[in-house]
Amino acid sequence: MSKDIREADVPDAGVGAGSRRRFLARGAALAGGAIGAGAAGAQTADNTPPNVPAWMKQEGQPLSKDPYGLPSPFEKHVIRQGRGDQVMPGAGSLQSPLQHLRGMITPNGLVFERSHAGVPDIDPAQHRLMVHGLVKRPMIYTMDDLVRFPSVSRIHFLECSGNGSRELRSPFGKSVQISHGLVSCCEWTGVLLSTVLEEAGVDPRGKWVLAEGADAAGMSRSVPMEKCLEDAMLVYAQNGERLRPQQGYPLRLFLPGWEGNISVKWLRRLKVAAEPFMTREETSKYTDPMPDGTARQFTLLMDAKSVITYPAADHRLRQKGFHEISGIAWSGRGRIKRVDVSVDAGRTWRQAALQEPVLDRAVVRFRLPWQWDGGEAVLQSRAMDESGYVQPTRAQLIAERGMNFGYHNNMIQSWKVGSGGEVTNVHA
Amino acid sequence: MSKDIREADVPDAGVGAGSRRRFLARGAALAGGAIGAGAAGAQTADNTPPNVPAWMKQEGQPLSKDPYGLPSPFEKHVIRQGRGDQVMPGAGSLQSPLQHLRGMITPNGLVFERSHAGVPDIDPAQHRLMVHGLVKRPMIYTMDDLVRFPSVSRIHFLECSGNGSRELRSPFGKSVQISHGLVSCCEWTGVLLSTVLEEAGVDPRGKWVLAEGADAAGMSRSVPMEKCLEDAMLVYAQNGERLRPQQGYPLRLFLPGWEGNISVKWLRRLKVAAEPFMTREETSKYTDPMPDGTARQFTLLMDAKSVITYPAADHRLRQKGFHEISGIAWSGRGRIKRVDVSVDAGRTWRQAALQEPVLDRAVVRFRLPWQWDGGEAVLQSRAMDESGYVQPTRAQLIAERGMNFGYHNNMIQSWKVGSGGEVTNVHA
Numbered sequence: 094m095s096k097d098i099r100e101a102d103v104p105d106a107g108v109g110a111g112s113r114r115r116f117l118a119r120g121a122a123l124a125g126g127a128i129g130a131g132a133a134g135a136q137t138a139d140n141t142p143p144n145v146p147a148w149m150k151q152e153g154q155p156l157s158k159d160p161y162g163l164p165s166p167f168e169k170h171v172i173r174q175g176r177g178d179q180v181m182p183g184a185g186s187l188q189s190p191l192q193h194l195r196g197m198i199t200p201n202g203l204v205f206e207r208s209h210a211g212v213p214d215i216d217p218a219q220h221r222l223m224v225h226g227l228v229k230r231p232m233i234y235t236m237d238d239l240v241r242f243p244s245v246s247r248i249h250f251l252e253c254s255g256n257g258s259r260e261l262r263s264p265f266g267k268s269v270q271i272s273h274g275l276v277s278c279c280e281w282t283g284v285l286l287s288t289v290l291e292e293a294g295v296d297p298r299g300k301w302v303l304a305e306g307a308d309a310a311g312m313s314r315s316v317p318m319e320k321c322l323e324d325a326m327l328v329y330a331q332n333g334e335r336l337r338p339q340q341g342y343p344l345r346l347f348l349p350g351w352e353g354n355i356s357v358k359w360l361r362r363l364k365v366a367a368e369p370f371m372t373r374e375e376t377s378k379y380t381d382p383m384p385d386g387t388a389r390q391f392t393l394l395m396d397a398k399s400v401i402t403y404p405a406a407d408h409r410l411r412q413k414g415f416h417e418i419s420g421i422a423w424s425g426r427g428r429i430k431r432v433d434v435s436v437d438a439g440r441t442w443r444q445a446a447l448q449e450p451v452l453d454r455a456v457v458r459f460r461l462p463w464q465w466d467g468g469e470a471v472l473q474s475r476a477m478d479e480s481g482y483v484q485p486t487r488a489q490l491i492a493e494r495g496m497n498f499g500y501h502n503n504m505i506q507s508w509k510v511g512s513g514g515e516v517t518n519v520h521a
Numbered sequence: 522m523s524k525d526i527r528e529a530d531v532p533d534a535g536v537g538a539g540s541r542r543r544f545l546a547r548g549a550a551l552a553g554g555a556i557g558a559g560a561a562g563a564q565t566a567d568n569t570p571p572n573v574p575a576w577m578k579q580e581g582q583p584l585s586k587d588p589y590g591l592p593s594p595f596e597k598h599v600i601r602q603g604r605g606d607q608v609m610p611g612a613g614s615l616q617s618p619l620q621h622l623r624g625m626i627t628p629n630g631l632v633f634e635r636s637h638a639g640v641p642d643i644d645p646a647q648h649r650l651m652v653h654g655l656v657k658r659p660m661i662y663t664m665d666d667l668v669r670f671p672s673v674s675r676i677h678f679l680e681c682s683g684n685g686s687r688e689l690r691s692p693f694g695k696s697v698q699i700s701h702g703l704v705s706c707c708e709w710t711g712v713l714l715s716t717v718l719e720e721a722g723v724d725p726r727g728k729w730v731l732a733e734g735a736d737a738a739g740m741s742r743s744v745p746m747e748k749c750l751e752d753a754m755l756v757y758a759q760n761g762e763r764l765r766p767q768q769g770y771p772l773r774l775f776l777p778g779w780e781g782n783i784s785v786k787w788l789r790r791l792k793v794a795a796e797p798f799m800t801r802e803e804t805s806k807y808t809d810p811m812p813d814g815t816a817r818q819f820t821l822l823m824d825a826k827s828v829i830t831y832p833a834a835d836h837r838l839r840q841k842g843f844h845e846i847s848g849i850a851w852s853g854r855g856r857i858k859r860v861d862v863s864v865d866a867g868r869t870w871r872q873a874a875l876q877e878p879v880l881d882r883a884v885v886r887f888r889l890p891w892q893w894d895g896g897e898a899v900l901q902s903r904a905m906d907e908s909g910y911v912q913p914t915r916a917q918l919i920a921e922r923g924m925n926f927g928y929h930n931n932m933i934q935s936w937k938v939g940s941g942g943e944v945t946n947v948h949a
Contacts, residue, residue, distance in 0.1 A: 136842030146647060146789075153639025153739050154766070160600035162630040163767070164589065165770045167645055168763050172588035182583030195710035195758035196674035201628050202590045203762060210583025217595055219574060243845050246624035246876050246886055282623035309580045330623035332760065334631060335596050342593045361574075417671050448674050450878050458674055 131423035144377065163323040164202070173203060176259065176271045183211025183309075185322035186253065187339075188274025191402045191421070197448065197456045200275035201332050202261075206339040207253045207275065210309035212360055217335075217343035219306070222327070226365035229294030236343050239327060241257035243282035245348065247326065248455045250423040252276040252395050254352035254379060254500040261487070268407030270505065272518060273400045276423065278456035281347050283328035286321050299365035303372075304346045307361040314355040315369035317482050320393075321499035324349050327360065350391045350425030350454040352500070354379055385487075389498070395425035397484050398503040399432055399459070418445070424478035425457045429479045432459040438471035438507065438521040439486070445474070470510040471521045488521060528934070592630070601631060604687065605701045609698050611639025611737075614681065615767075616702025619830045619849070625884045626877065627705035629760050634767040635681045637702065638738035641787055645763075645771035648735070650755070654793035657722030664771050667755060670712035675754070675777065678851040678884045680704040681879075682780035682807060682928040689915070689930050692946035696835035700934065700946060701828045701938065704851065706884035709775050711756035714749050718793075727793035732774045735789040735946045742783040745799035748821075750806035752777050755788065778853030778882040779821045780928070782807055809926035817926070823853035824875070825912050826931040827860055827887070838942035841895040846873070851884045852906035860887040866899035866949040868936065873902070898938040899949045915948060 164171065170194045179185030186207040189199055199205075206212075217236045220267070225231040256275035259265035266272025290302075295318070302321050306312040316325065328347040329336060336342040341358030348356050354374060380390040394404065399422035404410055418436075422429045428451050433442035447458035459474070476484045485493075487504040507521040592599065599621045607613030614635040617627055627633075634640075645664045653659040684703035687693035692701025706909050718730075723746070730749050734740040744753065756775040757764060764770040769786030776784050782802060797803065797819070808818040827850035832838055847862075850857045861870035873887035887902070903910045913921075915932040935949040 143948050144548065146643075146735060147739055148641035148643055148787075149735055149739060152609070152611045152637070153641040155639060156603065156607065156612070156615050156634060156636060156767075158640070159767070160602065160615065162628075162765045162767050163591065163603065163636075164762060165645075165764075166642070167771075169589075173590065174588065175584065179578070179584065182585070183580045184585055187584050187588065193763075195672065196708045196761055198626060198708045198760045200760045200762045201592075201630075204590065206584060206590075208581070211583060212586070213576035213581040214594070215574075215576055217593075241843065241845070243890060244623065244847070244888065246879075254905055280624045286777045307574060309577055311577060315587055332626045332628045333622045333624055334592060334599060334628045335621075336593075337590045338593050339584075339587070340589050343595075359576075368727045372690060415669065417669070419672070450676075451833060451878060452878060460672065462671060483774075 105213065107206070118202045135365060141164045171203070173206065174270055176266070184209050187257075188270050189277050191269045191274050191400070192405055192407055194402065195458075197278050197421070197458050198332065199279055201279070201334065201337050202278060204277040204331070204337065204340055205253065205275045207255070207353060208308070209312050209341070212338045213308050213322070214338065215307060215343060215359060220343050222344060222360060223362045224289060224293045224457065226301035226303070226388055227296035227367065228290075228365050229296065230292070232293050234289070236329065238285055239344065240329060241290055242283055243264065244284055246280055246282040248278065248280045248452050249347070249349045250276060250278045250454060250456045251353050251356060252423070254354060254392070254395065257504070258499040260504070261490075261498070262504070264520055266518055269400060269402050270403040270407070272406070275353070276456070278423070280333065281324045281326060281328045282330035283347065286325035286327055286346070289327060290321060295365055298354065298367045301363040301366050301369045303366065303370045304355070304357040304360060305362040305364075306357045307359040312357060312374060313370065313372040314357055314374055315372065316346070316355060318365070320348055320351070333462055348393070350395060352379065352395055355393060379500060381494065383498070383501055384495035389494070392501055395423075396501065396503045397424035397426065397429065397476045397478040397482050398422065399474040399484060400506045401434070401472050401508060403472050404510060404516045405508050406516050406518040408516045410510060410516070416463050416465050418461045418463045418472065420459055420474050421456045421478040422459055422474070423454070424476065424482065425454060426478045426480040426482055428453055428479045429457045429476055430479045434459070434461045435473045435475075436463060436470045439473050441504070444477065455482040465510070467512065469512055471519065472508045473512065475503050475505055475519070544787060557797070599631070601634065602698055604694070607731040612637055614683075614703060616698050617705050619697045619702055619828070620833055620835055622830065623886075625706050625849070625886050626760065627707055627763050628709070629762065631891050632705040632707060632759070632765065632768055633681065633703045635683070635781060636736070636767070637735050637740050640766045641736050642733060642766065643771060643787060648771050650772060650788060651790045652717060652721045654731070655724035655795065656793050657724065657728035658720070660721050662744045664757065667772065668757060670716055672710055672712055673754065674708055674710040676706065676708045676880050676883045677775070678704060678706045678882060679781050679784060680851070682782060682820070682823065685930040685932070686927040688735045688932070688934070689918075689926070690924065690947055694834065694946055695907055697828060697830050697833040698835070700834070703781070704884070706851070707759045708761065709754060710758035710926070711754045711775065714753035714755055714774070717755060718749060723793055725796045729794050729797045729836065730785070731790070731792040731794065731798045732785040732788060734785045734786040740785060740802060741798065741800040742785055742802055743800065744774070744783060746793070748776055748779070756897050765799045776821075778823055780807065780823055783821060795900045809922065809928055811926070812923035817922070819930055823851075824929065824931045825852035825857065825904045825906040825910050826850065827902040828914055828934045829862070829900050829936060831937060832900065832944045833936050834944050834946040836944045838893055838938060838944070841893055844891050844893050846891045846900065848887055849884045850887055850902070850904035851882070852904065852910065853882060854906045854908040854910055855881055857885045857904055858907045861903045862887070862889045863901045863903075864891060864898045867901050867933070870903065893938070895940065897940055899947065900936045900938065901933050901949070903933055
């Protein structure tokens, strides 16, 4: 039923190259203060160093203070936050502070979380993974067993399919953290699920696999066998270290490019069967009613999406002139090919620069230089991936799916810059 | 004076491909327990799930418990550790636990640290960067100024040139953390130093730049102008979030591929001059006496290096049969091209698989399947980079530099596996 826009339908956008030279030509007026010119920050009138700060006059903290390093106390506002719709202490989500993040990698402390019955404290020595159902050799694995298998590491995004669900009806998020913070990108390490399934020996009738978590919700989803054998991973490490409890410690399923919910955390059981199990999370939840009375179900692939993270709601531009528009883009279909940025609500577009490396189903950072004239502006970004898919507008999504869907809202986001520099979430 | 080995001198190594098929053919005997066969871990004799663990019978931790996420309490042994040679609480190093890490990215909490006068608690609102000396427009920048500049993100390793210095005379490190843990790999975000220097306008006589830190040591190094204009960065973020205090919060210099000490942390001052400043850290320290009475000085590039992180000293092999040999390789000259692994102290070599993406001056994870026969073995790895440089043996390094150097020891490391499975650090 998809009526995706294709890249061929999208006119060429002007490329942002050359803007850096313009930025440099305007140089000194833009940032910093020329010494002796009375600019803010200049502390001395000649070529001597700034005053020696207090922290140079005493020895700093000992090395042993933080054997596991922590952020500066001056960064304590950079935390995961919810959107205020938690129904129980353990059921809800905490979003990643995209407005404070740089680059493509999400640090482990700030990876988003979506849990259904809280975060279990699992002893890895007690944890087991059972593989059974339509297999020749049912197996139970310890964590030590799983870690001994051949391993792979992959940098991929992970996005909750509910990310942005509140944005369809009205501009909801007061910041990009609240509107779009259910996406993160990490380096995941584990064993390919195909390796484990080949050990167990899948019966030819086995076309689906139930994945069950060891949380109090027993969160369960059905995964098509094709995906299990293609690129699914049993993941135990994230950005180098073992998984965080909120991300499924000690073991999670990871399905690159698919909705986060099906990458079942605290994974304890895989049962092979001929049909999907029609669990709660793929029937009453994670499906969408369509205008024609049918429901979109097993909508597992995450379509291309992007969002500007600076300037974004919750930011305030304090000076006219140069600002670097920056954001992130990702697609479950493969690599991001191009991101266009508009500062006039989509009337004209310029092509943003993509930060290398641009990886398969990973977040890519895009950037575009912008001269803000001090007037009103509406900023938008539009992602295209290597399959040719183009991120849709809100109107295009509504035309296809109506107003009653909640998952997989990947509409183009609009941020309005007011003449005072304040940035707000709008529909435009 | 370099007498590097070149790749052309190194015979072809057998490729590890095909080994995965062998692993799979041996399948069930290697890992896990077939249910009902009495194997360890099997809790049920038929196809029912394992016993329901305690953590499924109660709601887990609330989402609000850790707005900045932390590792599981079961991982509290995975911390940075020193090698016992700290002369003052703030002068020394803490090493990264390589034996526990996976993939290429080092998580921020486990990035190694080398400090000279402790870790200063710097208020970013008070921090300034001064650019002066042989420039047309001396400048003082606030952090807000610097963050407004066009930004770049790069995944690069960072290694202290003293990494492994104790290993030359005798096998010192009881673990790979102690022997090789002064290397990490992160995604660094900041502004190119060339952007800032172009604003200041460098005088043509300016060939060196003094970089001074705002710690109590006023740690200072001289950087050649060519590097400053080529790819040096002023970095304020690391794996997405702002720098950790131990890594220079709020601002550090970052010189891709060069020794860690010159990527000055807590950066407060850049002074352009015609000659190097001959600071303490580039005269009495970070230089090496050579056998002919001269000293190696300004040895800034980090040569190619690799180390096996599993199995490594501090590990113990508990079963004969399949083990995945895994390690990391990196080079200041560019991309790693090939890593060979030996299990017989360098008599024969096999080529390891390199985990994509293999990035310029970044850590790359290598892996090789291995069947351990239960006997003694000596494991080694040997890195080659795209420049053709080959990691030397200890004997080759000593022949070139004698026994009195301490920095830039990139010799091939040997781990001995005993017949009981214990792994120890040896010279071989």
